[in-house]
Amino acid sequence: MDDEPVAVGFIFDVSGSIWRRLQEYRLAAREFFKNADTDDELFLVEFQSAPTLVVPLTKNAGEIDYQIMMTQSKGLTALFDAVYLAANQIKKSALHKKAMILVSDGGDNHSRYNLFEVQNALRETDSLLYSVGPAPYDTYGENNGRLLKNLAEMTGGRLIEEGDRDLSDLAKKMIVDLRNRYVLYYSPTDKARDGRHHHISLCYSHL
16 A cells, blocks of 8 residues: 555546536646646546547646636537547556546537447556546436446446535545555466456455
């Protein structure tokens, strides 16, 4: 359990539907950057009708902070395309601890990639995904919060529900959580490099 540098990709929704909470999201991101280490690697993907890699992998947190503060909301929402783009970008980092932070209201109405393709892309990153957005609820209709929750939890991350809680305070806790998270490694006895996933059983006990 080491306090080592982390690679973090920000996937920032700047579509027209996000404008009411855009300033709050900006300030939460700023708190995250204040707690970033000089050895951390960061990048920024913004999305509306299409995703854009605004800042590739960098150690300059101030550059990403500036871009987020300057952005304006407009357009449709290509959420799946943005996550797919970020998943490919974070694989370029050589750091062991990796995470992506998706800030969005959870809708998608303009993507080329579908949910199945995005899930496969996330599985290949060895990266956590944290979602920041609306809470999930029980319904047979549109449920954007549940989509954000499911995407996050399939990677071992979680959904940070917006609401009464201070997102800036949650951003501080998130960077601490990322730095101090356990990382488990194993070496498979099967040396075949066939790209298949392996099943692992973990046993936990108090010493």
